[in-house]
Amino acid sequence: MRLLHTSDWHLGHRFHGRQRHEEQGRFLDWLVELVEERAIDCLLVAGDIFDTTAPGSRAQALYYRLLHRLAASSCRHVVIIGGNHDSPALLEAPRELLRRLDIHVIGMADGDYGKEILQLDNPQGKPELLVAAVPYLRDRDIRHAMAGETLEDKGRHQREAIRAHYRDICRMAEERRRQIDPGLPLVVMGHLFVAGGRTAEGDGVRDLAVGGLDRIEATSFFADIDYLALGHLHLGQLVAANPCWRYCGAPLPMSFAEAKASKQVLLLSAQGREIAVEPIEVPRFQPLASVRGDLPTLLRELDRLRTTNAPIWVELVYEGDPTIPDLRDQLLAAVAGSELNVLRIRNNRIFDYVLRQTEQIESLDDLGIAEVFERCLAINRIEEQQRQMLRAAFAEIVDALDREPEQIGGPR
Template sequence: MRLLHTSDWHLGQHFMHKSREAEHQAFLEWLLTTIDEQKIDILIVAGDIFDTGTPPSYARKLYNNFMVGIQSTQCQQVVIVGGNHDSVAVLHESRSILSCLNVTVIGAISDSLDQQVLTAKDSEGKPAAIICAIPYIRPRDVLASQACQTQTEKQQNLEQAIADHYQQAFKVAQKKADEYSLGKPLPIVMTGHLASVGCKSSESVRDIYIGSLTAFSADHFPPADYIALGHLHSSQQVSDLDYIRYSGSPIPLSFDELNDVKQVLCVELSVNCPRAIESIEIPRFQPMATIKGNLVSIEGQLNELELPKPGKTTWLEIVVEEDDYLTDLQSRIQAIIADKPFEILKVKRNRSQQQAIELAAKETLTELSPLEVFQRRLAQESLEDAIKDQLIHHFNCIVSELNEIDTEAPELKSIKSSKVKSIENDQANNKEMSSLQDAPLK
């Protein structure tokens, strides 16, 4: 059986006010062709199908058209699992219809593990593999809230609960595999949408703050034949284990992903043979580039930059390494590319520590992330480092909660908003926070 692993499509994403619709359309067309040429039997999409919980209509159309298009290939089954960006309600709204097209959608974990453990069949209709379809696991799915727990205890409990779910699903899969055994148990494939310890992340990845769990240890994964993961946008192995893989996103979702080779993973599974994994490179559908240096160097690099194909525009990130603070920086760079099919989406400055101190007062909010703004304000307070670290962690948790509101069904948003307000009130009453209340805000 030939399996294709992809993830993190993020349909509907707007990249610095730029739509990715054309790129996603081109990718999905390429993917259908690849599935046909590679004679793929089963497709796994390991989460983050959409970029937000309320994807635009064109994103849903791309998704639905793809599911119709795959019917013209020999692909026998499609397995879709939800990610942290996906709304369970949105994914499940078309689940019944898609099931008629041999598309199984698992937006959230189920009370019955049998619903998450699927039997994949070959072209002759015979069982060929067992698939444990495990989506992004939210804390409320596996844990009940407990009072007076430390952050460490919350992390340990949550990690163990997620590990238990994987182990329990694997046991159910083993039982099914044994039932279909032809002298040797069928191969078992698992999915997941989470961050693993020691793996490479990128600017576009929205950190998953599940309780205080930021990464999952590879030791907790069961010994499946292949584990198809999503969430991290760079294709990579987990802990140098070739059977635990992130396929990565199909298009660069941030400028720091430009050096990554975007790919899908083709996995050959057989009862009598070891697995074989092949990466298939995805073409770049939108020209993008990062240019670094001082103004003289940047001008030279822009003049040497390869022009895009007719009708295309290259999106640019400009990183300026300049001693002086230039108030007209944007206009200077725009003048350099005035007659070229280039478009600047992002300009930032690289500064030495001394320059950062001297020029901090001249910074604009557009040059800083929300976390950097919070850190600058926090630096003005006379607090112990441990308390500052705790406040930064609380800040990240609140931002994550606010981000997750966007991925929930509309009827849950008011509940989530109340939860965030409760967190803020708890922090305001915290003894460590009292010193901040007395300090003047700037």
């Protein structure tokens, strides 16, 4: 059996103000072609299908077009779990219809452990795979808040509830495997931050709960899991040095820090409970370049990039000592009439600012909410001890606001 592990598509994501619908559509086209070319039997999507809980119509169209093409492909099963950026209600709305197409969507945990354990059959109707598909576990979905608990208490209790959820799900899946066939492979899917995981600067990964206290130790997972398919972290990486416990990472770069990073999906070949993993590099559908140095270095590199005649999105980081009043004008003049698009200019000697090509000043639309909050802390000279508590409270508020549109029936 062949499986493909992917996650963190973030459909609808804007890259420094630029829409990515074309780039994301080309990735999804490539993914379907890969499914056909490699005769994939099961596609595993480990959360964050969308970038927000209220995705636009073009992002949703990309998603449903993909599902339509997968249903008509050689892929027999698709398993999708919700991530922290996803709306559980949006994902689960067509759930019963999609199940008729062997597309299994688990958008949220609702106390019904049975729906998270999927038995996938081969064309002859015999079991060939068990999947414990655990979506992002929101605090309200897995425990009752206790009166008087502090932020630290809340984080600890949530972490304990997440561990208990995975323990119970794995125990139930293992019992089901014993009843069906002890040699049946078991895949566990999840969307969370395992302690020790790596992130990239500016890649948009935020703590899933108060103060990041929900980071789960790798020891929380059962050792007899045959493959652990995780989402949330955007860099592909092993978990606990186990080649069969992995984050596949986001298939598209989420920040300029990933301009040169190789992105991947993971091909799994299962022979019984033995699973071999092959990373498959995702093509770069939108070229990026991050250039650092003094002014001569920046101008020299821009001149080199111009010769490629490619529509490259560029970040320029000025690291020279002299203060250059017309730095921005010189840099933009260097790309005038070319295919290059300068999306960001950072002056490390003065301040960082995000630049749309025709704008002269930074606007709130150019900044992430976390960056705005951090700047407020810095401007008001908040002490570090207080900053930690304020960051924790801010993370909780952001998570609540992300869920609000689905609770009131649409975007505000």
